[in-house]
Amino acid sequence: MSQFHGVFPYLVSPLDTQGRIRTGVLGKLCDDLIKAGVHGLTPLGSTGEFAYLNNAQREAVVRATIEASNKRVPVVAGVAATATSDAVDQARRYEALGADGILAILESYFPLKDAQVESYFRAIADAVGIPVVLYTNPQFQRSDLTLDTIARLSAHPRIGYIKDASTNTGRLLSIMNRCPDMKVFSASAHIPAAVMLIGGVGWMAGPACVVPRQSVRLYDLCKSGKWDEALTLQRGLWRINEAFARFNLAACIKAGLRAQGYDVGDPVPPQPALTAEERGIVEKTLKDLDVLAAG
Numbered sequence: 019m020s021q022f023h024g025v026f027p028y029l030v031s032p033l034d035t036q037g038r039i040r041t042g043v044l045g046k047l048c049d050d051l052i053k054a055g056v057h058g059l060t061p062l063g064s065t066g067e068f069a070y071l072n073n074a075q076r077e078a079v080v081r082a083t084i085e086a087s088n089k090r091v092p093v094v095a096g097v098a099a100t101a102t103s104d105a106v107d108q109a110r111r112y113e114a115l116g117a118d119g120i121l122a123i124l125e126s127y128f129p130l131k132d133a134q135v136e137s138y139f140r141a142i143a144d145a146v147g148i149p150v151v152l153y154t155n156p157q158f159q160r161s162d163l164t165l166d167t168i169a170r171l172s173a174h175p176r177i178g179y180i181k182d183a184s185t186n187t188g189r190l191l192s193i194m195n196r197c198p199d200m201k202v203f204s205a206s207a208h209i210p211a212a213v214m215l216i217g218g219v220g221w222m223a224g225p226a227c228v229v230p231r232q233s234v235r236l237y238d239l240c241k242s243g244k245w246d247e248a249l250t251l252q253r254g255l256w257r258i259n260e261a262f263a264r265f266n267l268a269a270c271i272k273a274g275l276r277a278q279g280y281d282v283g284d285p286v287p288p289q290p291a292l293t294a295e296e297r298g299i300v301e302k303t304l305k306d307l308d309v310l311a312a313g
Contacts, residue, residue, distance in 0.1 A: 022092060022119060022149065022179060023219040024057025025233045026203070027226035028065035030272050031079050032282035039078040043281050047227070048086035054230035057220065057237075059083055060121055062096030064155065064183075065224030067268050069098065069125065070286035077111060084116045092118035094151055094222075100125045102138050106145040119149040121181065121222070124163075136167050143176045150176050151203070151222075155183040165189075165196055172197040181222045183207045191216050206259055206267075211252040214240035224267055225258050228274035228304060254307060261303045265292060270300050277301045 029047065032040035048059055061083040062068040062076055071079070080095045087093050095112040097120050099105035109120050122142045124135060143150045152171065154163040163171075163180075171177050182190055183205035190202050194217050204213035206223035213221065214237070226233040232255055239248035262270040269285045273292045276282060277300070284291040292300065 022058060022094065022151070022201070022203075025055075025220055025226050025230070025237050026058040026060045026094060026222040027051055027056055027230060027233075028063030028222060028224040028271075029059060029061045029079070029083060030224075030227060030268065030275060030282050031062070031066045031068075031071060031075070031286075032272075032280070033075070033286065034283060037075065039075055039082060040281065040283065041078065041082040044079065044082045045086040047275065047280055047282075048083055051227070051230050052087065052090050055234040056091065056226065056230050057234075058092045058094060058118075059087055060094045060096065060222050062098070063121060063153075063222060063224070065227065065268050065271050066096060067286050067289070068096050068123065070289065073104075073108070076108070077115070080112050080117060081115055094119035094121050094149075096121040096123055096153070097142060098123035098125050100127055102141050105138065105142050109142050109146050113146045113148055117148065119151060119179075120146060121151045121153050123153045123155075132164055132167050135163060136170060139163075139171055139177070140174060143171075143174045146176065148176070149178055150174075151179040151181055152177060153181045153183075155205070155207075165192055168193055168200070169196045172200040179203060179219075181205060187212055187216070190218065206262070209252060209256065211236060211240055211245075211248050214248075215245070224271045225255075225262060227271050228278065229255060229258060229307065232307065257303055258307070261300055264299075265296055266290065269296075273297045273300045274304055277304060 032043040061079045095117040097108045181203040185207040201219045204210045204221035210221040
C-alpha cells in the first residue's frame, strides 16, 4: 500500500457563474501548493463543497487536480454519495483517471445502522485497487463510524487510513490503540501538532490551502521532535482555525485564496459568500501571519 503522510490540503472547487469548473485556476493552485512543499492533494473534501456539486463537476475537479499534480504528489480524491452504487461508480472513475487514493465519505438521509455503514465503505474498498482513507465528520454526517466499525474496516487490505473530524482527540487515540495498523490524519477541527504528538501521520484540511508553507513547516518540526518550535508555530496558525470556525469554511478558504490572487469564485449557492466585513476579518488574520506577503 502506498504510504500517505504529511500535509494534504483540502482543495476548493473553483466555479464560474455558469457552474463550470475553473480548471486553470485550480491547476495553478495545485502547482503552487506543490511548490510550497505539500505532500499530497485532496480534491472534493469538505472545503471542496462535494455535497453541492453534480457528478460531472466532481469529475472535472478530480481530473484537473490529477493533471496538475502530474504524479509529483499523490492525489486522494473524495468520493461521497447516499447510494453505495453511486459511490462505487465514482471511486472506479477516479481510479481510472489516475487518482492515487480515495477519500471515502458517507452521505445519508435516513439513519443507518453500523452494518450498513460498514458495507458502504467496504464496497468502495472492494471496488478499487488503490488505498482508501475513511472520512468521518460527525458534525455534519447523519451516520458516523463507531470505533467497532473502524476496527473491522481496518482489517481490509486497502483501508489503512482515517481522517477524523470529530474534534475529539481522545477518539483519535482510541482509534490508534484499537487499530494499530490504521494511520490517522488530523482535521482542522483538531490541533494538528497535538495529533502528531500522539502518533498521527499528518493532516487533511482546508486551511492548508492558504497557509501551505507554514503547514509544511509545522509538519517538519513535529517530525523532527522540535515540539517547542512546533507549538509556537501552531499557536499562531490556530488563529486561522478560530477565524474560519466563525463562518462557512468553504467561503472562508475561497475568500482567503481570492485575497492571494486566485479567482476561485464564491461558494456554491445556497451557501452565502462572506460579507465585506467577514472578508476583512479573514484577510487581516492572513496578513497578520504574513501569508499574503509570502503568497
